[in-house]
Amino acid sequence: MSSVISASMSSVIFASKNSNLSLAVSCAQSGSGGNENGVGSTKTSKGPRIVELPLDKIRRPLLRTRNNDQEKVKDLMASISEVGLLEPIDVLEVEGVYYGFSGCHRYEAHQKLGLPTIRCKVRKATKDTLR
Structure with missing residues (x-):
């Protein structure tokens, strides 16, 4: 049995009566809650x-020019299954299209796990930047 021992607009702390464990959860308010592509955002700056x-x-x-280290992909699959993705992949957004150049091992691990989405750090860019 757990109970809320502290709460505010940005965080909640839970404590268990049966152990010495506590869990703190923080969150930030999102601006629009998503974009026209149905993609949710957690940062609006x-x-x-x-x-x-x-x-x-x-x-x-x-994708075709790089061979991933399959042992690293396997280790990432285990980690993602256990604790989730710790570091988002970097993605460029050019005119509403997303391009991923880094995070190849994390991306492949998500594919092999059958996960439909991946957490990304998205930066807007121009076509010139993409070239």
């Missing part, structure tokens, strides 16, 4: 934003 993107919405232009 002008800099990079963290979003969950569907894997099939991310173009991987370097």
Whole structure:
């Protein structure tokens, strides 16, 4: 049995009566709650934003030129299954299209686990930047 021992607009702390464990949960309010593509955002400033993107919405232009270390992919699969993705992949958004150039091992681990989305750090860019 657990109970709330402290709460505010941005955090909640739970404590268990049966053990010495406690859990603190913090959250930030999101601005729009998503964009026209149905992608939820957790950051609304002008800099990079963290979003969950569907894997099939991310173009991987370097996919055919790189061979991932399968042992690293396997280790990431175990870690993601146990604790989730710790570091989002970097993605460029150019005119509403998402391009992923980094996070190849994390991306493949999500694919092999059958996960539909991946957490991304998205930066807006121009076509010139993409070239």
